[in-house]
Amino acid sequence: MWERIKQIVIKEFLQTLRDKRTRYVIIFPPLLQTIIFGFAVNLDVTTVRLGVMDLDRTHESRKLIDRFAAPASFELVAGATNEYEAQGLLDRGRVQALVRVPAGFGADVARGRQTEIQILVDGANSNTAALVSAYSSAVVASYNRELLTETQLKKLVSRTRYGPVKLSMPGVAAERRVWFNPELLSRNYFVPGVIVNIIMLVTLMLTALSIVREKEIGTMEQIMVTPIRPIELMLGKTIPFALIGMLNMVMITVAALLVFRVPFEGQVLLLVVATALFLLTTLGSGLFLSTLSGTQQQAMMSSFFFFQPAFMLSGFSFPIRNMPEPIQYLTFLNPMRYFMEVVRGVFLKGSGWDILWPQMLAMAVFGVVILTSSAMRFHKRLD
Amino acid sequence: MSFRRFRAVFKKEGLHIVRDPRSLTAALFVPIVMLLLFGYALTLDVDQVPTLIYDQDRTPESRALIEAFRGSRFFSVSETLGGHPAIRHEIDHDRALLGIVIPADFSRSLARDQEATIQLLLDGSDSNTASIAAGYAEALVMAYSAGVRDAALKRRGMGELKVPIDARVRVLYNRELKSKNFIVPGIIAVVLMIVSALLTSLTIAREWENGTMEQLLSTPVRPVELLMGKLCAYFVLGMADMAVSLIIGVGVFGVPLRGNILLLIVTSGLFLFGALCWGIFLSTVARSQLLAYQASIVTSFLPAFLLSGFIFAIENMPLVIQQFTRIFPSRYFVTILQGIFLKGTGLRVLWVEIVFLLVYAVIVFTVASRKMRQKVA
Numbered sequence: 171m172w173e174r175i176k177q178i179v180i181k182e183f184l185q186t187l188r189d190k191r192t193r194y195v196i197i198f199p200p201l202l203q204t205i206i207f208g209f210a211v212n213l214d215v216t217t218v219r220l221g222v223m224d225l226d227r228t229h230e231s232r233k234l235i236d237r238f239a240a241p242a243s244f245e246l247v248a249g250a251t252n253e254y255e256a257q258g259l260l261d262r263g264r265v266q267a268l269v270r271v272p273a274g275f276g277a278d279v280a281r282g283r284q285t286e287i288q289i290l291v292d293g294a295n296s297n298t299a300a301l302v303s304a305y306s307s308a309v310v311a312s313y314n315r316e317l318l319t320e321t322q323l324k325k326l327v328s329r330t331r332y333g334p335v336k337l338s339m340p341g342v343a344a345e346r347r348v349w350f351n352p353e354l355l356s357r358n359y360f361v362p363g364v365i366v367n368i369i370m371l372v373t374l375m376l377t378a379l380s381i382v383r384e385k386e387i388g389t390m391e392q393i394m395v396t397p398i399r400p401i402e403l404m405l406g407k408t409i410p411f412a413l414i415g416m417l418n419m420v421m422i423t424v425a426a427l428l429v430f431r432v433p434f435e436g437q438v439l440l441l442v443v444a445t446a447l448f449l450l451t452t453l454g455s456g457l458f459l460s461t462l463s464g465t466q467q468q469a470m471m472s473s474f475f476f477f478q479p480a481f482m483l484s485g486f487s488f489p490i491r492n493m494p495e496p497i498q499y500l501t502f503l504n505p506m507r508y509f510m511e512v513v514r515g516v517f518l519k520g521s522g523w524d525i526l527w528p529q530m531l532a533m534a535v536f537g538v539v540i541l542t543s544s545a546m547r548f549h550k551r552l553d
Numbered sequence: 554m555s556f557r558r559f560r561a562v563f564k565k566e567g568l569h570i571v572r573d574p575r576s577l578t579a580a581l582f583v584p585i586v587m588l589l590l591f592g593y594a595l596t597l598d599v600d601q602v603p604t605l606i607y608d609q610d611r612t613p614e615s616r617a618l619i620e621a622f623r624g625s626r627f628f629s630v631s632e633t634l635g636g637h638p639a640i641r642h643e644i645d646h647d648r649a650l651l652g653i654v655i656p657a658d659f660s661r662s663l664a665r666d667q668e669a670t671i672q673l674l675l676d677g678s679d680s681n682t683a684s685i686a687a688g689y690a691e692a693l694v695m696a697y698s699a700g701v702r703d704a705a706l707k708r709r710g711m712g713e714l715k716v717p718i719d720a721r722v723r724v725l726y727n728r729e730l731k732s733k734n735f736i737v738p739g740i741i742a743v744v745l746m747i748v749s750a751l752l753t754s755l756t757i758a759r760e761w762e763n764g765t766m767e768q769l770l771s772t773p774v775r776p777v778e779l780l781m782g783k784l785c786a787y788f789v790l791g792m793a794d795m796a797v798s799l800i801i802g803v804g805v806f807g808v809p810l811r812g813n814i815l816l817l818i819v820t821s822g823l824f825l826f827g828a829l830c831w832g833i834f835l836s837t838v839a840r841s842q843l844l845a846y847q848a849s850i851v852t853s854f855l856p857a858f859l860l861s862g863f864i865f866a867i868e869n870m871p872l873v874i875q876q877f878t879r880i881f882p883s884r885y886f887v888t889i890l891q892g893i894f895l896k897g898t899g900l901r902v903l904w905v906e907i908v909f910l911l912v913y914a915v916i917v918f919t920v921a922s923r924k925m926r927q928k929v930a
Contacts, residue, residue: 206859210860210865210874212865212869212870213597213865214681214684215869216869219868234718261892261902266868279718284718285717285718286718287721288723291723291725292725293724293727293728294726294735294896296727296732297597297685297866300688301684301688303722304685304689304692305688306722307688307720307722308691310718311695313718314717318716318717340662340665340666340667340668340669341702342663342670342697342701343671343698344670344671345670346673346691347673347674347675348683348687349644349675356680358680359678359679467842470846471579475579478583479590488596488597489597491603492599497593
């Protein structure tokens with residue numbers, strides 16, 4: 171039996187590697203995706219394009235604007251002199267936020283009167299907008315603190331009869347401590363997840379196609395007249411793709427560590443075992459799709475329509491926590507969800523077996539169920 | 554070009570689409586599923602962040618701070634007595650994203666007119682959620698702090714201490730910061746790309762593979778008529794998808810449509826036309842369905858999804874990739890869509906993007922029809 175499986179594995183390897191197109195499928199999409207996800211898929215807001223409409227033009231207003239320009243998060247790109255221009259800057263997307271300083275601002279600040287400025291934020295991209303408004307509020311708040319200590323408190327202190335006394339005020343400060351990804355780089359979050367997407371995409375499609383191809387060009391009949399049994403054929407068909415999936419995992423991990431400098435806190439062994447369990451599920455699904463499709467065309471289409479929702483509901487870019495409850499339950503049926511949690515846990519949190527065992531168990535159960543059921547279907551279709 | 558022959562090709566292609574259940578489902582089902590997923594299930598909004606508070610102080614002051622967190626829709630608060638290890642445990646198991654530690658001397662510091670420090674412990678692995686959640690938490694603490702300070706001043710009879718500068722942040726275009734308001738319009742671009750690129754990429758290659766191209770060639774149909782007939786069949790399908798997306802987006806999900814609907818339809822048509830020509834071009838060049846299909850995924854679907862600014866803002870990408878996005882029409886179309894839907898802008902602002910779409914459509918159409926003539930003749 172092992173001899174026959176070995177023969178199929180060799181045949182399958184030769185077939186996969188000989189075909190220029192499948193060679194391309196194994197190497198390029200993983201590389202391309204890693205690069206795109208590493209560099210382009212980014213939810214961080216690094217520099218905000220800021221516009222200014224300064225109707226005051228005093229020393230104080232310039233000082234405030236300098237405060238915005240000082241941290242690396244803002245870049246002054248445009249000025250406006252009237253409402254119309256300001257609206258235009260925002261409409262055209264030339265600026266992401268615009269600070270409007272009213273006339274009389276400087277005088278108010280100098281006299282210690284409360285004054286008001288407006289910060290207009292382009293909300294079209296709600297994610298960016300939330301960060302931009304947090305950044306700009308922080309800038310104004312720190313400027314306020316400075317002004318308070320400088321002017322207001324001085325005034326308060328000078329009012330007492332006993333000369334200048336240090337006046338302390340109660341207050342609450344929040345100290346931020348970030349675990350696992352202290353620089354808050356979204357790259358660290360996305361790049362490990364690419365492993366999940368790629369393994370799914372590559373192994374699912376290759377498995378489905380390789381079997382359907384035999385059916386389509388009629389070589390399936392030839393194989394069936396040989397003494398090979400269906401289970402041997404199945405194993406022989408899936409083992410090469412399991413190896414390719416492992417190889418992809420290693421490739422992306424190396425790229426993540428060397429090119430993108432993603433931290434790797436966990437155990438390598440855990441990652442390898444989890445990958446193997448995940449491969450059970452993807453190969454099983456691939457086999458299943460192959461029993462549904464008659465042509466390579468259909469196999470391609472079905473794997474695309476299988477992959478697309480699985481990808482969306484894996485938590486890769488959209489947190490599962492935010493989904494409506496019924497859909498959250500639905501994601502429990504998605505093997506990508508579990509592997510995504512494992513990969514992120516292993517890379518960023520250094521989580522071990524004690525934390526990740528439920529996910530591993532879920533993948534194992536899912537894998538065994540889908541493999542057996544598609545093996546049975548496969549068997550039936552061959553007999 | 555004869556109208557009769559064009560109509561014959563158009564009709565034949567339409568029958569093909571209607572008779573092939575898989576492509577028809579692909580064409581009509583995918584947009585609906587995508588819209589429902591994005592409008593209903595997938596959001597980047599940060600609210601109800603699972604928060605675990607460890608209150609070491611247990612005084613009215615610390616309770617007031619916790620109540621402030623409870624009152625905010627951004628946090629879903631639970632409390633623990635287990636201290637740091639408990640917070641660590643919950644964060645490790647993904648059951649909490651934010652831990653807040655209120656120190657034992659919290660109220661004493663406040664009573665002594667000193668600054669008390671609370672700790673925010675964040676799970677940074679999802680950096681986006683973490684930084685937005687931290688921003689909300691800090692703003693909340695700041696407001697609480699101002700309240701404490703005002704109360705202290707009042708107690709001493711010094712009146713209120715007003716913040717010198719009151720910054721009014723006003724969010725334009727999408728006041729409630731709902732991610733679906735910018736994602737749903739963007740989906741129209743992705744949907745049109747799927748329909749046009751994935752389906753058309755197969756149409757000519759299929760004729761070659763099935764050997765029906767030879768039959769077509771033996772008829773008096775000329776290449777341009779063939780191209781136009783196929784284009785128009787898929788154009789109708791694409792515009793139907795566009796209408797479905799528009800109705801679901803505005804009708805079901807309440808995405809605002811502030812601009813001119815006519816401009817929206819015209820620009821969609823323009824974009825669709827260019828995308829269809831590209832699909833047919835690939836199909837003509839590739840000859841095999843598989844290759845055409847893969848090429849169209851890589852050159853049209855992926856860029857529409859990842860490099861168009863539909864979810865991931867282009868300005869946050871590295872400069873090289875920013876320049877790279879300029880060659881894809883979906884980038885311009887997403888700008889137009891977001892402009893028309895959210896900003897209510899019109900031709901005056903969007904003409905640059907529209908001109909690009911026009912130029913792209915003309916170039917791709919010319920190239921596709923020339924290629925078609927070469928291959929067919």
